[in-house]
Amino acid sequence: MSRRAAVLGHPIGHSKSPALHLAAYAQLGEDIGYSAIDVTEESLPAFMASIRGEEGWRGLSVTMPLKKAMVREVDEVRGVARVLGVINTVVFDGEGGSGRRIGYNTDVAGIVNALRNAGAAEAPAAAVLGGGGTAAAAVAALQELGATSVDVYVRDTGRAAEARAAARGLAMDIAVRPMTEAVTGMLAADVVISTLPPRAADGMAAELEQLGRATQGVLLDVAYDPWPSRIAAAWRNGGGKVVPGLEMLLYQAVEQVRHFTGREDAASAEVIDVMCDAVGAPRRVF
Incomplete structure (x- = not known):
């Protein structure tokens, strides 16, 4: 058969x-x-x-x-x-x-192993872009990497049900913030996981490029086509480490x-x- x-x-x-x-x-x-x-x-x-x-x-x-x-x-x-x-x-x-x-x-294991392979063994300060199903997996992965809380950035703070439910089930602190604050949060994080669709983070990339500030954490962008994404390129150009969604x-x-x-x-x-x-x-x- x-x-x-x-x-x-x-x-x-x-x-x-x-x-x-x-x-x-x-x-x-x-x-x-x-x-x-x-x-x-x-x-x-x-x-x-x-x-x-x-x-x-x-x-x-x-x-x-x-x-x-x-x-x-x-x-x-x-x-x-x-x-x-x-x-x-x-x-x-x-x-x-x-x-x-x-x-x-298996998304949780995928995120954890991708970050560990890139040398990000711990994530005490963490940020997630997006609040849907992949964001829920990202929250669980960050807890496995040692995060006790996570900042989740979404366009509509009333629509992050999956991420909120994940944090609640994992007994993990979560702060859901507007996407307009994302760049500031990214620059302060040890690990950033973008779960946004392709090109959805281009506006944040432009903001990073205009700021011209150094990036020093690790960014995992789950979108892999096209690659490098604009946000990945901006992050790498600022000195930060990038993990491809692939x-x-x-x-x-x-x-x-x-x-x-x-x-x-x-x-x-x-x-x-x-x-x-x-x-x-x-x-x-x-």
Whole structure:
């Protein structure tokens, strides 16, 4: 029986997940197909119902705007995803779409490992740009890196439900502030995580460029296309360290491959190397 997995989201044509996963499965000798499927939040229930009886499904990667909505489509939520209420990974328990559907969040591990690989082992002062599902994962990751509080910057301070819920579930202090204060907060932070869509931080980049002040923390920009983003370029030009969003994507995908194959060696250096090669990312130094 052919086995398969897929990434769901809207829009989805730009996704690099198929390249990452297929490279990993080839290296591991696993016969698992992996595709990108355009699914909107409105069409998600119908899609999940349509695959209920289909055999061969191993798992689903879940991207925007489906991470919160997917919670309603699974039978069980495990790990940090239970606290966050945000899922980016669905694993089918047993072979086939008729098995139990287990929800996980591998974004947290993706952020933590990307930052640690860049040398950011601690984050006592932290800032997050954006307040949605990925921001919730960022809050959890920052706590794992030692932060006891986090400043979250959003365009509308009344619309940061996912980030607030994450902080509440983690018993972590959170301050939700207007995006107009973001640059000041970024300059004072040890670690900044931008969860904004591509080009949404261009205004802040322009402000940084005009200020001409030195940047000294680490910036992880989860948006990876185009790269470098304007905010990443401005941060690096100011002297700060930048972590590409592709790093986060890589490390969260490693965890998904481990879930979909059931193999612990999915996180081996050899597998990570071929995944890096598949998306043009520098190989890791182990």
